[in-house]
Amino acid sequence: MDIITEPSALGGRAREWARAGRQVGFVPTMGYLHAGHERLMALARERSEVVVASVFVNPTQFGPNEDLDAYPRDLDRDAALARRIGVDVLFAPRPEAMYAPEAATWVEVPALARHLCGASRPTHFRGVCTVVAKLFLLVRPTLAVFGQKDWQQLAIIRRMTADLGFGVEIVGAPIVREADGLALSSRNVRLTPAERAEAAAINQGLALAGELVRGGEGDVGRVLAAVRARYAAEMPSGTVDYLACVDPQTIEPVTTIAGPVLFAAAVQFSGARLIDNRFVDVK
Structure with a gap:
């Protein structure tokens, strides 16, 4: 498994896959991976020739006084899990590599973001859509796998993907739970x-x-x-x-x-x- 940190390097690799006609499965995550993420990656592995997973704690989907700094991080642990599942490329960029200081462009789906998480976190899904759009442009996946625990996010990503014509199949994976029913997070x-x-x-x-x-x-x-x-x-x-x-x-x-x-x-x-x-x- 290769670990790539620079967007340009990932983009170059993705262009090679596209020229070769490879089926690319993509699993975007914020890291600190668990069995739920394993299931997403396993689904991508079953359906793709190449599997890319990203580990990126995306700052633009965190609002003021939210837990950006406290969000758990352990790239070595994440890499070991991804390697075990059969991920081919793990993309782990720095925030400054994904967002230029003068960046002023956002992607939004306001109609689906008015309620649930969007009501109490009004800029959250704007950040999600923007980073997923950027990742899709880099990876050029055939399909992308998201968990159904974030049902609203899944609906928004599906709408964004269709509206912008990314040509990516969005796959929703069932929630993975602890023995007592708590959803893995x-x-x-x-x-x-x-x-x-x-x-x-x-x-x-x-x-x-x-x-x-x-x-x-x-x-x-x-x-x-x-x-x-x-x-x-x-x-x-x-x-x-x-x-x-x-x-x-x-x-x-x-x-x-x-x-x-x-x-x-x-x-x-x-x-x-x-x-x-x-x-x-x-x-």
Whole structure:
């Protein structure tokens, strides 16, 4: 596996792959890799001749007073995991290599970023879209794999990719969870032992929402009230940033359930903000 730090070197390699007609799979990450990332890379490996993964803690998707400086980093550990999965190239650029001091161009999909994470982090998805667009231009992938834990991000990337004509197939990979149901996240290491025990309630509350809907409850307000009560009882250390029911495609709030919906939550603990979701299909 090659580790590349300069965008120009990666771009040159990508042009060689394009001339040779190679199928390139791409997995963009912010590093501190875990079993969820392994699954993304394994999917790319199954479907591609060449696999590229990036490790880049993208500063433009962090707002003021967010955890940019505290975000966990361990490139040696990440490289060992990527090598074990069969990644061909690991791209680990410096921020100044990705963003010129005078950079003034942004990529946005405002219609899909109004709710959920976009409501409390108004510049987050602008940063995500901009860096993913830049990475797509460098890597020239045939397909790119993203986790469904960031469902809103996945929807936004799909829209951006289609609108800008990148010609990249966007693959969504199912959420990988701990034994107690907590969605894997690089930020989980920043939970205290007590918070870690409580955090399992995030998924359990979303599972309750699914059970209520499948049992015939169609009023979103009553479903969300039941989940909030569960969170208050079982997750006293966490502050709910949002708990919502939205259309899975438009990410617009839903009040009455008559078809597929997405229940999504974000919970802030002392050192980490965690997100999770559950897709519920009502026939």
